[in-house]
Amino acid sequence: MAKPLLEFTDRGIYCEQGRFYIDPWKPVDDAVITHAHADHAYIGHKNYLAHHLSREVMLYRLGDINLRTIEYGETVTKHGVKISMFPAGHVIGSAQIRVEYKGVVWVVSGDYKTDDDGISTPFEPVKCQHFISECTFGMPVYSWKPQSEIFTEVNNWWRTNVQNGVATVIVGYSLGKAQRILQNLDLSIGKVYTHGVIENTNEALRRNGVILNPTERITFESVKDEVRKGIIIAPPSSVGTPWMRKFGPYSFGYCSGWMAIRGAKRRRAADRGFIMSDHADWNGLVSAIDATGCESVYLTHGYTASFTRYLNEIGFNASEVHTLYGGEEEEAPVTEGEEKKETTPSGDEVKEEIVS
């Protein structure tokens, strides 16, 4: 049997015929990148190929790299292998990579979501024989509500905080969630302030021609009483830091798919958890995979074991593959308040349970 067009190696997904890698995590000559998140766009490759809308963010994050960008639907040929990109709906500039050689088509999803967030180009299913998919939220307990409902909650929470004279801090990843939040806030309530890391990403996107709502970067000169009337968009790494505490008293909301589970929400110790993800939920994953009409599907990261088993039971030919994706941009931070030890149940408490 001939070698498959794409293989899984310890450097990343490899196309031997085309001599390029997709989202490799070790340095290679030719890298095709699905999107600019750190667990997909690593530093150290000789040549990068990515979507046009990833350009400025990648240059900002990875420095002076040798980067070529293309549009959705545009084709690049390497050693006879046709490479093209299709919207993944994950973040601005995220792409599924379609690879074709002698009539065989593979698609690498990167990360994706099937719902339209109003800012990333919406996900398009691409017909293929072999589909390499993520499954970050590949469990049936994950089911997203329409985005409009979530933002009604967010805006109501912000409005209440302003009335109560409490600052509002909303936490989301700097590429993706931050812009999604920014574009869906009710700006009649107040002004939007941003943490420097997020504003740098916003600026990169604006250089790329993306039109974003106005924001104001928080600096040493920012006036606390003014900021309190607005909303602060901050990255997860800022939670519980002195930077954040200086805006106190504040209410802090966390936007993530993990907020769907009470335990996970309590662990993050957020005042409010908004269930909002840039990944497909259970139904989104199953329908996206189904829409490709693929003969085989490979699951790269997330609940791979359970999801693979389920897909096989309902008639797909699915298998788990090991990659280094995930755990990066959906990973929740440990807040400073949580740094304390879990209390060990004392002997007395354990005894109490034994008796009952």
Added chain:
Amino acid sequence: MKAFAQLFLSLDETNKTNEKVRILKDYFNSVPDSDKMHMLALFTGRRPKRPINSTLIRTYAIEVSNIPQWLFEESYHVVGDLAETMSLLMPESPNSSSKTLTEWIAEINQQYTRTEEERKLWLIESWAMLDAQERFVFNKLLTGSFRIGVSQSLVVKALADITGIEAPALTHRIMGSWMPEDYSYDQLIREQNAADNISRPYPFFLAYPIQETSEKRKNAEEVGAALGPADEWQAEWKWDGIRAQMIKRGGQIFIWSRGEDLATEKFPELHPFLNALPDGTVLDGEILSFQNDLPLSFSVLQTRIGRKNLTKKILADSPVATIVYDCLEYAGEDIRYKSQSERRETLEGLYQQTKFPEVFNLSRLITFKTWEELETIREQSRVMIAEGIMLKRKNASYQVGRKRGDWWKWKIDPLSVDAVMIYAQKGHGRRADLYTDYTFAVWDGDKLVPFAKAYSGLTDAEINKVDYFVKRNTLEKFGPVRTVKPELVFEIGFEGINKSSRHKSGIALRFPRILRWRTDKPKEEADTLDSLKALLNE
């Protein structure tokens, strides 16, 4: 149910204590009195009995959710809470219920008289009537405990604010066995006296630890600096048994464990001594296994606690007695307001009259002049089969709950070994979907032998790192358990060690927990089974 479901949601949406109290007050102010009592019962651990066992509820939930059973089980491991798993997996419902909490609980209780088929039908119809949040709370009523990050003291505080009754009095009034069906809100807030409910225990006064973790050891000098002159304090051994309140009122006796469980029938050996006490007496002490007037280790007591039937053999192998250290009520008078020394005198008076000195032991006072002297005495704790030393301020009253100030426990440092993690399992609650429950092994020759499970002691940052390691170093999966590459070494602390025929290692530990992650130690340097067994004789 709407208001109760909303209460849950609102409590979940804040981490601030004041905000939680406000939410609880809003709830109390907005629902009928019977709902108030039901909520109070639920939040203080008085759940209605379960008319449908949880295996059946699970089965019906799987049917309604239309997913394979294994996927339901996997989902449960991800969510870490059965009630929540079921509500997340069921198809969305456009309905919402207008029945009150009281009405729902009445319906649940009615199910006892129904057939299994009728119950199933009722359950599936009920699910269809409720929205997602109501369904979650409803499932909680049917299956789980109500641990929701709100302590009883917060609920009492809210109630105290509303009723104007002081929190300690309210805490006392909600002690003991009552159900919302037989205890009304009116009765709760009305003036009461002890005779209203002769079985009712007083809230336990709990000691605060002098050293919060075993790493923060305190020496005599530090203890002295914190507590002041040694002669203001009474010291006793901290006995390793079951804390209990023993009541004799109106010719009847009641034994309450600290978990507010009525345990009278579990300790028949104590009945003669309690029956002989004068009416209107309440004692506070510890129940332990005793042989030849000497306390035995807790593991001996443990063998009989879980038993439904106390056979002659069990009673012979593990006879119990009490060590009493306080008197809370004497001659029908609540004497908790009196000083420790005065209560001690009353207690000693009772002790002198008893005809059952082999069962009614008095907690001996430790004589000491200086903190340094006491620190030396504390070293003998293990020999005494004690957990350390209790310190009680001589002029202090008997208070409510765990308070800093007048009662302190100065426990001995745990024993410890360095061990290798070999299995991991996901946790529950706020540890859901994270590998937080570990099994540890020590070396037996070139083999690693598992000897203890522990799930606490790491910081959240460390847990995240271990979870990351587990996910990437899994050798095998057995259901929810993963065998991981033996590599990470942890220092495991424990209170005691005993021989055990049930464990492969031949030993069983008491309260094992993780003291620290030894990132500095390679697995080869972990301890051996022999070194662990050597501790058996200490």
